[in-house]
Amino acid sequence: MSVPAADLIIGPLEPVTAEAAARPQARGWLRSAEIVIPGGILLVLLFFCFIWPLVYQVPKPVGGSLLTTNLPLWSPGHILGTDMVGDDVMSRILYGGRVSFEVAAAVQVIGLVIGGLIGMVAAYRGGWVEAVLMRVVDVFIAFPSLVLVLAIADSLGPSEMHVIWALSAFSIPAFARVARAATLRLRDQPFVVAARLAGTRTWRIMAGHLVPNMMPQLVTFGMLGAGITIILEGALDFLGYGIPPPTASWGNMIATGESFISVYPRYVIVPSIFLLVTVLCLNLLGDGLRSRWGVR
């Protein structure tokens, strides 16, 4: 009996990995809980950072009154109190969160588009194109990226845009590696070969066959990368190369709070909790999506 040609072409795309096969299927609600809970918390955080200040009168993150400095938590009008110059801590958290989310999203999107393109073209073309592109990526990976990041931030002056470009130096080579590995796996799959034999143009194969199939992997990688980006953005602020005060960011709130650590540890602890929860949710969501989509 002959095998229908369609079966050959469509074939199983992603062989079920041993780990996934061995994992007994968790009950439905548990499976969605590992995506819904971190995703929900992130949505709430995003809502409060980006939309809440538009619809509700939130105190300004800068220019607080010096008459009301160091108010404790749960003060009337200042739910998280005020800091050493009288600014409302809650408001600074919200506006600082904007910075973190914007930087994380921008860096991951830049990495996904540019790095993904580099990796895909390198693996699909092969030959000298691959050799040259991947050696360049290797250089960037062996290069202590922090040098580049600090150099960019130090010379161009601290600002959100420069932090984004500097941190993209981490994300582009990382995405290039992942995209290359994914393309190598897909390149000789029957459906790609069939498309090539049918005379489909290279860019159409890439856009129509390769990109959709490696998106799950790149997106989960981006989720995990976003957590790392938020941590690194904070690190730059912390070292004084990131977003400069008085503009609020979680990193520089922690950094300025450091001097008051023995008197008012809450200046460090409050932004740290928000940072931890955000990164934890991004990691959990990335992990949940990874096991849901069966990517490794």
Place this chain on the structure above:
Amino acid sequence: MSTSVSVQPARWPGGAHARRLATSPALRVAARRLLSAIPVVWGVTLLTFLILNALPGDAASALLGINATPAEVREFSIKLHLNEPLWSRYGHWLGGALTGNLGTSLASPQSVASILGQRLPVTLELVIYALVMTLVVSVPLAVLSARRPRGIIDRLSMVGSMASISIAPYVLALLLVIVFAVHWSVFPAIGYQPVSQGLGGNLRDMTLPSIVLALPLIGFYTRFLRADLLEQMQSEDYIVTARAKGVSEWRVLTRHALRNSFIGLLTVIGLNLATLIGATVIIEQIFSLPGIGYELLQAISNRDVPVVEGIVLVFGTVVVLANLATDLLYSVFDPRIRHVRARS
């Protein structure tokens, strides 16, 4: 090495064993990898040079400060050879580096080699201390988790490791300082005592920084090793064989699966080393440890090109060598790889 062995095999102290080592295909593979790594390391130094030059400001104005007159800056930059064109400066540096001379710091009369000699041991100690801590905690934790997947130990360690991956190093450092330095004064918040002034004091100063460096790694390696162990236990033929021979499940896990999972772990450690070294920059800054990362930050803001180049060269070489060593250790741990390579 291979020629000297084949010409005078009898005088080689290791005898047959050394000869086999020298002619082994694994070593040849390693040699080829080492050669292909050279352009990467070279590219790293060139990239550093270009970046540092593209930055506004130079060492002369950075070192003299904002009160210097233009004439002073010009004179100083001639003294530092900063007026020469870019390629001649890079060629000069590369020529020196190839002959083992890394040049002199622009900020101080010290040679780059002596700066590296002073700073490197601190960073190395930090990294090694943290890696030892990591392995001591995460290997047993991963084995215990893999013994009963979804058991109580497994669940706790998965939650804990996810949290430890998600915590930012500077946050962790500050929290540890609040608890152990401010609250209980067990460990000092900042400072460094060299080993020469007593090992106890040295370890006391290095403990908090190493914990900060180790904790995310513990989470990461525990998760990785657990997943790998589970996969080995479920799908590998040699596990089936061992079970069929009646080897106890615990023994299969610790003697058979763990041994193989170490290979994967080694790769991850090798690949991680670059990130790990990068993390030391932040940690050394927080705890004021006079390591290589601390020096790097200073050198960048001083535009001290020779020092930055020296440090970057060391970083790049360490990362490349670590990846190479990982490849070689593969064959030590996995006889399948050893035999396949020997046959090919």
